[in-house]
Amino acid sequence: MDSVLLSRMLFGTSMAFHIIFATLGVGVTLMIFFAELMHWIRKDRDYGVMAKRWTKGFAILLGVAIPSGTIVGVMLSLLWPGFMEIVGKVIAVPFQIEIFAFFLEAVFMSIYVYAADRLSSLMRIISVAIVAFGASSSAVLINIAHSWMNTPAGFQLTEGRVTDVDPWAAVLNASMPVTSKHVLATAYMTGAFVLVSIAAYRLLRKASSAAERTYHKKGLMLALAVALLASIYTAANGHDTAKMLHNEMPLKLAAAEGLFETQASAPLAIMGIPDPEQEAVVGGIEIPGMLSWLATGSTDGVVQGLNDFPQEEWPPLFVHTLFNLMVGIGFSLIGIAGFALLWSIFFRKRGFPAWLLILLIATGPLSMLGIEFGWIFSCVARQPWTIYGIQLTSNAATQSGNIGILFFLFITLYIVLLVLTILVLKYFFSRNPLQRELTVSNGEAF
Structure with a gap:
């Protein structure tokens, strides 16, 4: 190497x-x-x-x-x-x-x-x-x-x-403004979900006394409330991030979504694998106009594609998968936390069933994976640049x-x-x- x-x-x-x-x-x-x-x-x-x-x-x-x-x-x-x-x-x-x-x-x-x-x-x-x-x-x-x-x-x-x-x-x-808010929101979300995991694990293991169970329930509910608010804000901040990428780093946005041709009403591609030969995301699910709306605020907005840029400046296209995993984890965490809080409201006397506690235990590791995927995406999708448009990674190392x-x-x-x-x-x-x-x-x- x-x-x-x-x-x-x-x-x-x-x-x-x-x-x-x-x-x-x-x-x-x-x-x-x-x-x-x-x-x-x-x-x-x-x-x-x-x-x-x-x-x-x-x-x-x-x-x-x-x-x-x-x-x-x-x-x-x-x-x-x-x-x-x-x-x-x-x-x-x-x-x-x-x-x-x-x-x-x-x-x-x-x-x-x-x-x-x-x-x-x-x-x-x-x-x-x-x-x-x-x-x-x-x-x-x-x-x-x-x-x-x-x-x-x-x-x-x-x-x-x-x-x-x-x-x-x-x-x-x-x-700076958009990414700083995103970094803080994801950190708050992750810290809260890790504590959710610990409390849920202790409840699943049947804490030895009523006082311990009460303690862990209080910790779980406090952490869940913070985690849900932070994860919702993180998702909302994603809209601002898409706008920023559209204006400042259109190549990075195109790679994240596997968009090859510049077009209006650009679709949002969920999962799948970008194929340069077919110039399409193979095996993905497309939501018409959604990428344009995220990037421009209008479903008719024009979004630049990969083909507008020299191919030697394209980042590795597996960043599309990283981006989807990051977003998928984020929305899964919102769903689990939201469902758990609703369960606690409507079924307070029944407590959390084992299957829901297992889902809550998974939120901590999932949030950490989301952080890792997000940072890897952010850095790899900037390649081949260390300083975007200024210094190539090969010249920095x-x-x-x-x-x-x-x-x-x-x-x-x-x-x-x-x-x-x-x-x-x-x-x-x-x-x-x-x-x-x-x-x-x-x-x-x-």
Whole structure:
């Protein structure tokens, strides 16, 4: 394999690993905030215990998120020197501000955890709100650099030299508002669904006491409500994303939908496989005019197809499958969460049946897969560009050797870290059973 492909594989694997912990770091902190808020409003100690246990789990995840994020940062410099040469001159601002966002998150997380017994409920809410704000800010600031890669702005490239740099124009690039909202919504959705999975699993396993079952039901309903709202907003944001792609990256939109010919009333192709020879999506289901409506707001709108662009600039057409899997998972999650909440309203006394709890357990892994598919789609569908229309991936990557060895070493490291994380979580919560905390905790202190 050449160094470019190996660099992409190594960096992509590192991002795929880190994004799990980074996403949960954003979503779970919001859920901790809501648990503290419910504890304050209802004076219900179950929510206080909930916030405490979720915080302990988050702290363990954070212990992996920080070093894995550091590895990603180092790899940017080692694997993509051509890219970093431009980034350092144009889009360094969000990276610099992100340091302060992380500092804010770390300081108030320490206050929230270690000074909890000295803080009132209101002050704990304020502390964890700042933690959630810092985590969300970090996600947005990192996403700004990613969005800039898709819609670069704020500089000129003249004979290979970066000129006319406007850092704030780079920060406020065309795709930044839409993608930042999407990143936050999906993180909140994923964090909530992971907690839904855990609560549903404990209910399916028949928690040992009535107090535990009540606790898990409360956690399940709180997480379900947040997950449903966030997933609905994520779907609504998809309409804005389609408009942005239509205006800024029409080739990416065409590849996502397997649209070959520019046309009005363009159909939305669901599943199937794009076939360049037939210039059609084979085996898919088409909804007439839907793609035009998503992209332009009108079913008669004209959408550009792949054939309007040089074939050597086409991204791999399997991005159509990635896009469909991402969207399919998103709508499945909306359906499961919505149905479960309706069930709880109309059949409150019957509780959740086993088959519905199994579906709810699946929502956490499905949401994580949706995150992975979404990030892979976003990056692969930009190929062959690292900075869209400006810098080819082949010009951004290192030409150094031995990347293959590094790839296998880091794959091994990530597997070990993942296994250790699972074991530490299992060990911690087995040593700190819920029943004991419900019995001795007054919900006010960690």
